[in-house]
Amino acid sequence: MLEATDVVVEFGRARAVDGVNLSVAPGEIVALVGESGCGKTTLARTLLGLEKPRSGNVSYEGRPLSYSGRALRAFRRQVQLVLQDPTGSLNPRHTVYEAVAEGPRIHKLPDEEAVVTSALARAGLRPPERFFLRYPHELSGGQRQRVVIAGALALDPKILIADEPVASLDASIRGEILALLLRLRDDLGLGALVVTHDLGLAWNIADRVAVMYLGRIVESGRTEDVLTNPQHPYTQALLSVLPESPERIILTGEPPDPTQIPSGCRFHPRCQLVAAGNGIDACHSTPLPVLPATTDPQVACHVVQALQAASS
Known part of the structure; x- marks a missing residue:
């Protein structure tokens, strides 16, 4: 559904992504793993259309991504980002309702309240109406991350790109958010690219793992194969x-x-x-x-x- 083909991304002399092929199928969770600075976040931003590759291309449903404003707008309804820091992702002056309604308003979706209610419920915030008028500082870290996920779900995407989705959460909450992502995959058929440095997280959630080092994928395969019998010295x-x-x-x-x-x-x-x-x-x-x-x-x-x- 979403694929990078021979993607190269440069910032001055730095080649952050140096020829990467990576795909995410419908209903599949792929973990992109590596140290900080290996290029995985840049690759994720490129898959979202936030960075334009110097060479290679990103395609969605078999069609190369167009970087015109209208085409990107339509694409971003289908591929949504979930950031690692829910506190930084949410405007402290906006209520939960306003945070989740922002995307539907931008895309002029009908039945705004019904869309927000459904998104909050699917993200595990029930009853949704109880959260409408709350502000981020009134929520726990796990609840804030669920609001961020609800904001993505409000646009009914086909793919989530989650950048370290549980890195800022307490260990007791991480399992709940990972279980939520798995449930969304099972119930909605969502595909997901989960960017992480944590191979334990990849083991718990991913169908496939791609290990990245210095701008390249150096090993990939089914999660069980890669993590029980790693071949590359870096893995x-x-x-x-x-x-x-x-x-x-x-x-x-x-x-x-x-x-x-x-x-x-x-x-x-x-x-x-x-x-x-x-x-x-x-x-x-x-x-x-x-x-x-x-x-x-x-x-x-x-x-x-x-x-x-x-x-x-």
Whole structure:
């Protein structure tokens, strides 16, 4: 339904997204995972039409996204954003009703009160009328996030793009919001791209995982495949910080700099395989191809590919 094809996004000398193929199908939740600064939020903004790629394209329902005002307006009814900080997302001077009604008013939807009532109910704020005249400061963190989600649902979208949707919430509330997203997927057939640095969140909610490093997808596949049998050294390092991991992997080198992309594999300066002497010459010298948009397991790593070739 929503797809990025060979997308490149640059800010000056920084190549924030450097050739990405990624798709979200109807009723599918895809987790986009990586460290801060890897380009995942820029990719999410590009999928929303908020950034225009230097090359490549974003398509919705098979048609390339048009950046004209009218076309973007229609597109944004179908693809809605849920931000990580509900307090910053909501105007403190607006009531809950006004916050949720903003989108329907912009798009001139009929039966505004019925739309707002339905959206609040679907977001788990019941009875909806009890919340109409409340202000954000009168709500809990979880309730504020539900208001933000209701604001997106009011436009009856087909895709949600959720940027760290539970990062600012207490642990006790996170499960409720994740359960809500799953229920919306099951009841409404919503697709979702969930941007996160938390692989535990991805395990609980996602059908597929795409792991991003320095502007590229380096591993993707079904959540169970990627998180129970990670192939890329970077994915292995991310998973090693989870409490149940038997071994902590400490990455060497500096965090990624999108203005200075290394030769060869872009991860090799920090790779634990290279640091242990288990890399190969190609790690330093040969760029890896861009991974395609597919549901099959795939990994961009010279060592893994060499092992696969040797065993086949």
